[in-house]
Amino acid sequence: MHTYGKKISQTIACLAVGVLSAGFAQADVSQSQLSAADKDGSNFLHTNANYANTRYYPAKQIDTNNVSKLRPAFTFQTEVLESMQTAPIVVDGTMYITTSYNHVYAIDPVTGKQKWHYKHKMGPVTTYCCGPNNRGVAIMGDRVFMGTLDAKLVALDIKTGKLVWDTQIADPELGYSETMAPVAVNGRVLIGTNGGEYGIRGFVKSFDAKDGKLQWTFHTIPEKGHEGVWAVKDSTGRNMLRDIPAEKAQLAKQGGDFYKTLGGGVWMAPAVDLETNSVFFVVGNPSPDLYGAERPGDNLYTDSIVSVDLNTGKYKWHHQYIAHDVWDLDAVSPVILTEAKGKDGKMTKVAIHAGKTGHVYVHDRATGELIRFSEAMVPQDGLWTLPTKEGAKMMLGANGGVEWSPMAIHPEARLAFAANLLQPMTYHVEASKYPGGKLWLGGAFKTIPSEKQSGRLSAVNIDTGKVAWKFDTDEPLIGGVLATAGGLVFNGEANGLFRAFDAKNGKKLWEYQTGAGVNAPAVSYTIGGKQYIAVAAGGNNQIDAKRGNSVVVFTLP
């Protein structure tokens, strides 16, 4: 009975969405619409498709049989020729695109005609590493929400793009900035912060969607107890070669006041479980990235997955992947909520994360317990060789494994799809004090000219942790993945190629040369009986992929 009732309510939700979309009238976006996004085969309501971040789109007009006929419908060019990491949102006949330097465009998703353009008036001080990126907006009610490089949260009128309110999230003089897409839920806007390369104290904050007033803050670096349990091994059981007696002596000598500059940014969209009112996110690297001598301890909750209460921001649980990281191996690819086999073999609710380590980690969603980690998706060599002044090789590269790129899952195939980089690097350390709002790496990482850099799209069975298939690419992969009910997986490459694969076996079924680096996650939507696939082609700073300024939209003839 319960299942039957659920199906009826799902059908009603889908019909309601369909009616709204068919009219192209820009209506307020309701919470029920946002909550049912995982079943919405018309719109694309969240940057990662739904609150669970599955990036699984439930329409299947475009499938393995016809994807080879996919053709461009239009290309929308922005005025900003700089890296693009945006995941467009599509709702009720409007697509919302962001660019570097915080422009927002609202366009017609069928014709590409521009409706409005918002250009953020940037404050005098911005501080951010790795490019002036933005990864998209959140929508709710009659508002569009965006984080900005000068560390503000802005709310725009969904119909006109006019500024409704803005609020300062943190001080950009101290290294805080925003590139992530916020998450809008139950009248709140959730957002973290960049700044792990600047000695910030990371956080996730909740703001009132109505007026931008702060509701709660969860600091990713606790004032007390950040030394943790003095973990010897990482999540996979390998010794991290820490000199723990020396760290304990250093902590006794200097005290724990360095929590104020210990980093721990949260720079990708959290997942939200509305059944348990829980928020799930991963926390980035400690500051400084490579010099660990003066930040003794595990540096909690850096490099961890964390769950907090949606209504209060109160801590629920955490699991740290790498304690006292000195390789810049952030946990960053957004958490996905789904179901997978537990340790007892029964299906259980899980939270999964793909690490820069090249593993996909599967956790019990209620407790954070690590159920399993996948086979390594990329070669690992010399874990955990410590950085030296002269430079020591350690394979993983500092970008991963999996960087910020969101994974996608295909529930029927039981697979998670992850975009990986293979970048052999040497790690160099240099003692350095907190520099006050300047880049603070405490060393450098460099590629090795004699060793090839490349990429790998990997499919991992979330019930077993086995790698089901892989597709190797010439260029390292940053950007993310989309899966669809048509049995397809979409992913792009820095050389401009945007591809579709058979989700079951990784066979390449289609590709298109966009002309600039495809380093953003694709999205999909259906309007007027036609399914579309959209992706930004704007390149990337981290791997210096060719810059562009376009969102390319595809459909079947």
Place this chain on the structure above:
Amino acid sequence: MQVHPGLFSCPSLENCMNTYLSFACCVLATFVSFSAPHAWAQMPAKAAMCIGCHGENGNASMPNTPSLAGQNARYIYMQLRDFQEGRRHNDMMSPMTAGLSKADMQELASYFSEQKLTNKRFKADPDKVKKGIAKADETLCAMCHLGEFKGQNEIPKVAGQNFDYVVKTLKDFKAKDRNNDAGNMTSVASTLSEEDIDNLAHYIASLN
């Protein structure tokens, strides 16, 4: 004489004296010509101290001195702050920043960042440029300096910078004579050979 790197630089005592003299002459010339209608009309008064060495509108003619035109305001401000607070030292720049307020420094930074870099006399060796590009890729320069070294925020734009100054700066980082970089550039430069630095400087100076 111990000479430290800086926005001003003088490799020897004699050169330093010459620099001081030319600086004084330039400052004088600046004030003399102030009565004439000129783009300087919008120039902050304190910038008159700078253009003697850093050139009109921040386009430095002395090879070992950085051009400031088009440089990121945040970078200029933070370097001035570092000179003032002792994190970076230069015999000319350090005392010159002593009396500047935060607003002065931000005004100077803003002014020079808005000027156009026109000082493009360097003829790069194409072969060295090619090698410089490869070294820049290997060292992941674009991760911080962005593509083609256009810079961001407190990370300097070095595209089109004076060749000699780029060489000098990289050597100073390598020797740790300049170390206000939080361990980033000192670490990057530590493994660069003389040839690498020469190639990188050819590439960087050739950019717009």
